[in-house]
Amino acid sequence: MLAKDLRLAVGRLARRIRQLYAYASDDDVSFTEIAVLSRLEREGPHTSAQLANLEKVTAQAIGTALGGLHRRGMVSRGPDPADGRRVITAITDAGRGALNSREQVVTERLAAVVDSLTEEERARLAAALPILVVLAERL
Numbered sequence: 001m002l003a004k005d006l007r008l009a010v011g012r013l014a015r016r017i018r019q020l021y022a023y024a025s026d027d028d029v030s031f032t033e034i035a036v037l038s039r040l041e042r043e044g045p046h047t048s049a050q051l052a053n054l055e056k057v058t059a060q061a062i063g064t065a066l067g068g069l070h071r072r073g074m075v076s077r078g079p080d081p082a083d084g085r086r087v088i089t090a091i092t093d094a095g096r097g098a099l100n101s102r103e104q105v106v107t108e109r110l111a112a113v114v115d116s117l118t119e120e121e122r123a124r125l126a127a128a129l130p131i132l133v134v135l136a137e138r139l
Contacts, residue, residue, distance in 0.1 A: 040091040
């Protein structure tokens with residue numbers, strides 16, 4: 001069954017990438033924290049509720065991640081200029097540094113593996129990427 005095979009393959013790839021992120025640095029930033037930093041880097045400041053919704057995790061998980069990142073100076077928190085009752089979180093320079101060092105290590109490792117594929121395999125992988133994005137957005 002295609003769905004089962006896809007789940008197994010993508011799950012294995014996701015676990016391996018998580019492992020690479022875990023070993024890319026010794027700063028004890030969790031995978032959820034890296035995901036939050038990545039989103040804040042790409043999209044700008046968000047509320048914790050927005051982050052929980054976008055990352056598809058519980059408010060408690062986001063609260064824990066943001067608390068740890070804030071304690072380590074990787075995010076800043078402040079009132080939302082549009083609604084002072086809400087708190088928005090933004091990535092700091094320290095957060096960008098942690099994110100960039102991790103992403104560089106993981107991307108280099110992934111690039112080395114992709115480069116080891118045949119030209120045909122790389123073309124098939126490139127053709128599949130838009131479909132994988134659609135699947136991720138629809139799940």
